[in-house]
Amino acid sequence: MWLFRSGMFLLAYTGIAIYDGIRIFSLFKFLLPSFRAFIFWPIYILFCYSFVFSMFLRLGWLRPLRQLTINSLPALVYLFLALLVLDGIRLVLRLAGRVPPFFGSTAAFAAAWAGMAMVLAAFVMVYGVFNARNIRTVHYEISLDKPGIGQAAGLRIALVSDLHIGATVDRKWLARIVDAINKTGPDIIFMAGDIFDNDLDLIRDIEGVAGELRRLKAPLGVYACQGNHDVDRISLREGGSTDRIHDFLANAGVVYLLDEAVLVADRFYLVGRRDARPIGIRHERKSAAEMTAGLDRSRPIIVLDHQPIDFPMLEEAGADLILSGHTHKGQFFPGNIATARIFKEAGSVHYGYWRGNSAQGVVTSGAAVWGPPIRIGTNSEVAVIDVSFD
Numbered sequence: 001m002w003l004f005r006s007g008m009f010l011l012a013y014t015g016i017a018i019y020d021g022i023r024i025f026s027l028f029k030f031l032l033p034s035f036r037a038f039i040f041w042p043i044y045i046l047f048c049y050s051f052v053f054s055m056f057l058r059l060g061w062l063r064p065l066r067q068l069t070i071n072s073l074p075a076l077v078y079l080f081l082a083l084l085v086l087d088g089i090r091l092v093l094r095l096a097g098r099v100p101p102f103f104g105s106t107a108a109f110a111a112a113w114a115g116m117a118m119v120l121a122a123f124v125m126v127y128g129v130f131n132a133r134n135i136r137t138v139h140y141e142i143s144l145d146k147p148g149i150g151q152a153a154g155l156r157i158a159l160v161s162d163l164h165i166g167a168t169v170d171r172k173w174l175a176r177i178v179d180a181i182n183k184t185g186p187d188i189i190f191m192a193g194d195i196f197d198n199d200l201d202l203i204r205d206i207e208g209v210a211g212e213l214r215r216l217k218a219p220l221g222v223y224a225c226q227g228n229h230d231v232d233r234i235s236l237r238e239g240g241s242t243d244r245i246h247d248f249l250a251n252a253g254v255v256y257l258l259d260e261a262v263l264v265a266d267r268f269y270l271v272g273r274r275d276a277r278p279i280g281i282r283h284e285r286k287s288a289a290e291m292t293a294g295l296d297r298s299r300p301i302i303v304l305d306h307q308p309i310d311f312p313m314l315e316e317a318g319a320d321l322i323l324s325g326h327t328h329k330g331q332f333f334p335g336n337i338a339t340a341r342i343f344k345e346a347g348s349v350h351y352g353y354w355r356g357n358s359a360q361g362v363v364t365s366g367a368a369v370w371g372p373p374i375r376i377g378t379n380s381e382v383a384v385i386d387v388s389f390d
Contacts, residue, residue, distance in 0.1 A: 013073070016080045017048040023083055023114040030111035047072055051371070070168075071125065074332050074372045078124045082117035128332060128374030133173065135180040135367060140353060140385045142360055144320050146300045147267075147389055155268075158186035158218070159383040161306070161325020162366030164229060166197030169368045171208040177367045177382070178215050184384045188220035188264070191254065192325040192364065193227025193275060193306030200232050200244055213252035220265055223255045225272035225304035227326065229370070231279050242281075257304065259286045261295060268300040271319070275306050288317040300389065308363045311348040315359035321387065322361035327351060329365035333377035351378075 021044050028035050050069035090113075158181045163169060181189060196203075203209055216222050232244050242258070249256045257272020264270050271292065274285035288310055295301060300320045308324035315322075327343060329351040330336030339350040343363075348354055354361035364383040369375065 161192035191224035
């Protein structure tokens, strides 16, 4: 299924790239009549698929090039959508018999139409860049039918995921996230995976990043589970160890749970799972039933699981509250349409509140970005979950 979806994505993207390319070339040809197709198309195709190559550009001196190329995918998608809107307006006017004289089919019109679409796409991209850095706070109220921490006080959880600290998300971006978390006054902080972006060596100020994580304030502590990007390039060469990440988080005051369950404040269990498909690592992870085996089910069981794909199985295993991330809620439109369908098929949701028969869950859209540093149709957020116990 994954290969099928990837193939369909590449096929659709190739169609978008060709459509955009024809229109962009018409603009170049109008501005530079001597411009030749054999020059344009190789350069354009390289740009179209540069987002794939950028994943392998790990050298520090190539960082500016990497940051430029990872925007190729959304740029072409929004250029395509802008062209569709403009072409749709033209078609409607033509069918209504109200086509203005300047809506001709000349080279000048084709160039102007392509230029207008490029300006619209650029505005959308700029908005996405600023929107991604705007950290919002969303609130949930959840009641669990089990005894917990003080029936009057309840428990305030701050949930974040998908920080993707690395080449794009730096110390300054992380500082804004930490400030947003601390403002919520949480009792406990959970990080639902993808804290890093595959390579610790891409973090420019790694000690400063650790210092920012140490600023997190919660009386019951800070806990994290593994995400699919919480792997390390050097560790992968050594067989897939996560030791460097584990040591870094311990130094930063974060308890990293890898298929482990802990009893917090002698009141509730917290289960932190390994990721289902960590990139480049072939680790077996415990099943949902194995994770909760031996736990006192009279106490609340809260599960941190990066990818929201096992909600029904975790519910059957006795979980009361499941917290996830991973989806980014698509990160930029129309990705949210795809993620909504994918995770509905998995029996969960791609964003927000989930309710099963006996368990509840929250999937956050994440506090930062992966790949293109934009968010359109989705938000970067800190999720605040006020839990009351019966």
